[in-house]
Amino acid sequence: MELYLIRHGETDYNKERKIQGSCDIPLNEYGRELARETAEGLKDIPFDVIFTSPLCRARETAEWIARGRQIPVYEDKRLQEICFGEYEGLCCGRKGYNIPDGGAFFDTFFFDTENYQTPPGGESFEDVISRTGAFLTELLQKKEYQDKTVLLSTHGCALKAILANIYHTPVAEFWGEGVHKNCAVTHLSVKGTEFQMIEEGKIYYTPRK
Template structure:
């Protein structure tokens, strides 16, 4: 059995400012690193064969905080990047809403109808997420793999596993920073969701 432990990066400065990140980056906050270390403590007994991350620094910093002193190979791959948001990146949601209210509404409420001025459509993200999932299954027939990625990417993975249309994208558990989603893949390629957006490790912070 193959187990995929899929984690969103830790809270960043832009997250606190409600700025859209996409492919652009901002620093992981101390709170985000504490959450990542708490998750690391939670999964310390799992023998991860490899860690896959996006090319964003926030996923690398999160992955290293989770791994701690363990020497686990880290593989960067653009397949795991967040949805590209073009000119929206770095802007606050309230700024975007004033300038492009209809497009922002489509982004959050009608993903199949969302047409980006630049960046990716949800259909393009879906294709990339499928490729990422298939790549992991091809490379690893069994064992435990950690993936550190981004909220919309993880929501898309869940939507794919649930075999739902793009219109259902946002109808999954909220993907908080460092939340854990676990997928189990059997030898026939059947995928079961064992955990979805689980952030219970964040309650451990006070004791770390």
């Protein structure tokens, strides 16, 4: 199996540093531009099937890549972004920060993941690793996909959780080199249960300065 992972394009919440999580926020115009350019960059990759988070920002990103091809696109909730519960819609940027926790959310979520405190009604890192891991295990067990080229359209934290399952990354090291850019693409080659990283976080567009 050739396995590709993509983070969705930009949304207004990304731009405004608002917490998205399970909020169903659409791509903005720049996000659509990124998806179009990424689709062009991937046009020669012979995808056989696409699995996507049902959240519209990931679904639309997947649809841009599938456009003009006869590729089935399937939704799976296990590819959704981590849920932040009561904190969704609040600002986590240094300017405009309005999460009622004295700044602990931002610092622990990105820089001290071992001590991250799950917001009321939200998910933990372990929760997201567990459900994305269940999806990945199921995908790898399906014989019809073992020699196929598969794309997963997902989100920043969910994508890292998939990689955490593959590399058995401890929560303390969850982010590694950091969250992937919008529409960044990661390619792995899979033989049985063995994974080879071909390329991680590749972008097919020139980022705005």
